[in-house]
Amino acid sequence: MPGVACSVRVTNLNPADTIGASAWLVESDGHRILLDAGTCPGVEGRAGLPLYSQVADQEVDAIAISHCHQDHCGSLPVALRHFPRARVLMTEPSYFLIERVLHNSVNVMKRQRTERNIPDYPLFHHNEVDEFSYLFQGFKYGKAEPWSPVRPGTADKPTPTVTFHPAGHVLGSAGLKVAHGRESLFYTGDVCFHNQTLSPQADFSGTQSDVLILETTRGATETPAGFTREAELQRFITAIREGLQSGGVLVPVFALGRTQEMLAAIALAMKSGELNRQPVYIGGLGRVFTEIYDLVAARAPNRRPDLNLHEALDLQVLEQRDFRKLRVDGQLFVITAGMLSENTAAHHLAQHMMPEERHSILFVGYSAPDTPGGALRAAERGEPFHFSDSAGELTRQCRLENFDLSAHANREELVDFAVQMAPRTVILGHGEPDARDWIEAELRDRLPKLNIIQPAPGEALEV
Ligand SMILES: [Zn+2]
Ligand SMILES: [Zn+2]
Numbered sequence: 001m002p003g004v005a006c007s008v009r010v011t012n013l014n015p016a017d018t019i020g021a022s023a024w025l026v027e028s029d030g031h032r033i034l035l036d037a038g039t040c041p042g043v044e045g046r047a048g049l050p051l052y053s054q055v056a057d058q059e060v061d062a063i064a065i066s067h068c069h070q071d072h073c074g075s076l077p078v079a080l081r082h083f084p085r086a087r088v089l090m091t092e093p094s095y096f097l098i099e100r101v102l103h104n105s106v107n108v109m110k111r112q113r114t115e116r117n118i119p120d121y122p123l124f125h126h127n128e129v130d131e132f133s134y135l136f137q138g139f140k141y142g143k144a145e146p147w148s149p150v151r152p153g154t155a156d157k158p159t160p161t162v163t164f165h166p167a168g169h170v171l172g173s174a175g176l177k178v179a180h181g182r183e184s185l186f187y188t189g190d191v192c193f194h195n196q197t198l199s200p201q202a203d204f205s206g207t208q209s210d211v212l213i214l215e216t217t218r219g220a221t222e223t224p225a226g227f228t229r230e231a232e233l234q235r236f237i238t239a240i241r242e243g244l245q246s247g248g249v250l251v252p253v254f255a256l257g258r259t260q261e262m263l264a265a266i267a268l269a270m271k272s273g274e275l276n277r278q279p280v281y282i283g284g285l286g287r288v289f290t291e292i293y294d295l296v297a298a299r300a301p302n303r304r305p306d307l308n309l310h311e312a313l314d315l316q317v318l319e320q321r322d323f324r325k326l327r328v329d330g331q332l333f334v335i336t337a338g339m340l341s342e343n344t345a346a347h348h349l350a351q352h353m354m355p356e357e358r359h360s361i362l363f364v365g366y367s368a369p370d371t372p373g374g375a376l377r378a379a380e381r382g383e384p385f386h387f388s389d390s391a392g393e394l395t396r397q398c399r400l401e402n403f404d405l406s407a408h409a410n411r412e413e414l415v416d417f418a419v420q421m422a423p424r425t426v427i428l429g430h431g432e433p434d435a436r437d438w439i440e441a442e443l444r445d446r447l448p449k450l451n452i453i454q455p456a457p458g459e460a461l462e463v
Contacts, residue, residue, distance in 0.1 A: 008183050008211060008463050010427060012455040013050035016040050018432050020457075022072045023050035023079070024187060024213060025060070028180040031148040031160045034063040034083065035176055035187045035213070039074035039105075042339075042368055044112075045120030049075050051458045052082045059083070062147035064162050065090040066189025067173035068097040068256060071430075074105055077124035080132045088136045089147060091164045093172030093300040095138025096292050097256065102129045104255075104285055115343060141166050141301070142206075144179065157181075166301045168192035168202035169407050170257035171293055177207050184209040185463075186421070190430070191215060192406075193413040194229060197264040198293070199257075200301050202409075204417065211463045212423040217408045219435025229405065236403045237269045239362055240332065243399065244278075247358030248328035252346040252373060254338040255285040257407055258365050260293045262334050264304060267312035279314040281333045283345055287317050318345050328353060338365050340373035342388050347372055351391045353398055360399040365406065377402065411435075415442045418450075425451040425463045 013023035013034075021038035040048035052075075060083035065073045068090075076098070080086060090098060106129065109122035139145050144161035158181035164174035169190040176187045186209035191202050243249035253259045259282060269275040282290065290309050297305045309315070318326075318335060328349070337344040353359035354376065367373030372388040379385035379396055387394045409417075418426050418439075426443060428436040436454050443452055455461055 008185060009460060010185070010211070010213070010455075010463055011055060011460040012429060012457060013052065013055070014429065015047065015049065015051050015457050016043070017457060019071065019217060019430055021048060021050050021075065022066070022430055023075070024429070025055055025058070026178055026185060028160055028178070028183055029157075031180065032058055032060045033147055033160070033162065033178060034060050034079060034086065035178070036066050036072045036189070037063055037074075037076040037079040038071040039123075041071055042371065044116070044118050046123065049078055049123065052079060054458050056082050060086045061149060062086050062162070063088045064147070064176050065094060065098065066167065066176055066187065067170055068094050068101045069170065069190070070101070070105065072189065073098060073101060075123065076102060077128045077132055080135065086135070087147065088132075089145060089162060090136065090138055091172045091174050092138040092140060093296050095136060096296055097172055097289065098136060099129060099133055100288055100292070101256065111343065139164055141174065165207055166200070166203045168196070168199050168301075170199065171260070171296065171300055175202065175204055175207060177209060185211040185213065186423075187213040188215050190217065190407070191409050193409040193417065195303060196261050196407060197233070197268070198261055198302055198304055198307070199407070200303050203301070208421060210424045211427065212418055212421055212425070213427045213429060214414060214418055214439070215408070216411075216414065216428050216431030216435045216439045218406065219411045219414070219431045219437075219439045221411060223410045223412060227404070232403055232405060233265055236362065236364065236405065237265065237274050239360060239401050240266070241275055243360030243362070244330055244332060247356060247360065248331050248353055249333065249360045249362065250346065250349050250353055251332075251334045251362045251364060252338050252340050252350070253286070253334055253336060253364060255283060255336045256289045258338060259286040259334060259336070260290055260309060261405070261407070262364060263290065263309050263313060264307060266332070266334070267307060267309060271312065277314070278332065279316045281316050281318040281331060281335060283336045284317055284319070286334070286336060287315065290315065320345070323348055328359065338373070339367040339371035340376065341371060342390050347388065347391070350376065351387065351394065354394055354396040355398070357397045360401070363400075363402045376400070411438060414439060415446065418443055419446050422447060422450070425453065427461065427463070428452065428454045
């Protein structure tokens with residue numbers, strides 16, 4: 001802007017031009033905060049890490065985490081190697097989740113190192129998670145927290161702060177407002193503007209800022225006319241009921257968020273009699289996160305603080321050793337991985353169930369095209385297709401349905417939010433190129449004077 005000294009610098013550290021790994025370095029008058037420290041899902045080894053080495057010569061005062069999904073926090077210990085003086089800030093519920101998430105990724109990476117021969121793995125170790133954990137702090141929503149140490153001679157200058165705003169995406173998720181003197185920036189993280197069964201919609205009141213970093217996950221996804229989440233949930237419950245009458249039902253889910261939202265919908269349907277009460281099989285990590293959901297239900301934004309999933313449901317943890325003697329007919333599996341990645345219970349069950357007409361596989365989230373889940377969803381019934389390297393070629397005969405029960409805002413809501421805020425600059429990230437392009441075109445149409453930027457990997461912007 002001519003004549004105005006702009007002192008906020010934003011660097012996009014996502015190494016990919018796709019959804020990739022979230023990591024934004026924000027600098028204001030010499031103070032630096034890293035917003036998120038993710039890894040690229042599906043990208044193996046060090047190639048999935050943010051471009052930390054590009055900014056390794058800079059001292060970072062703090063790292064703020066929007067929520068505990070891998071693409072937002074999965075490289076936190078690596079970031080801390082680069083920025084050892086940084087404090088790590090997150091919401092209170094995320095504080096209960098993050099060490100579990102990071103220890104689990106060490107386990108997964110160690111397994112992949114041997115099974116898939118990825119010598120880079122693990123990218124960090126259990127002891128690093130433990131050693132760094134004293135830096136982690138959990139904060140309440142809505143309170144501005146200072147994050148930068150007072151430097152000599154700067155006591156009279158304004159202190160930068162970060163505020164966590166409920167993002168409605170998953171337990172503990174937040175949009176992050178960074179304020180410093182007269183400058184402010186808001187980063188949506190992953191956001192959901194509609195109610196889910198447990199998670200209430202985002203509350204982004206008070207987030208008005210000069211700069212907006214907007215996620216664009218669903219920018220290329222059309223919302224069908226007349227779509228309602230209630231009707232979609234009803235269709236999901238009906239598919240479970242019908243599926244259990246003929247065979248087994250598999251709902252592939254992510255362990256954190258999707259699992260608990262689907263369990264809550266199933267619990268309510270069992271309570272109302274729409275589904276008969278019966279055991280629900282979940283994975284070990286899904287059980288851990290469900291436990292934490294139950295424990296923090298009362299202190300996090302929650303539409304059903306009275307609903308204790310462990311009490312409402314007969315949850316059974318499915319162990320790998322149970323696979324061989326497992327009877328699938330009439331059983332309900334709400335289990336990882338959401339994209340049917342290899343060496344998971346869901347992959348194993350899908351391989352076993354898809355050749356049989358009587359079974360059902362019900363997808364409730366996104367599968368990247370290059371994953372086994374993506375391959376299965378693209379395959380025609382009765383046509384052989386390559387499912388995965390370990391399972392090889394398979395033919396689907398089972399029922400397969402997709403349900404739009406996303407934990408992300410739809411694209412019209414994202415545009416409305418940006419238009420309502422009308423910041424000086426909108427930075428589009430966390431989406432595929434076609435998704436970002438759709439959002440950019442809509443915004444240009446509605447706010448012709450708005451500065452809109454799609455930064456390339458590693459690009460630094462003065463905003
Ligand atoms: Zn997420
Ligand atoms: Zn994300």
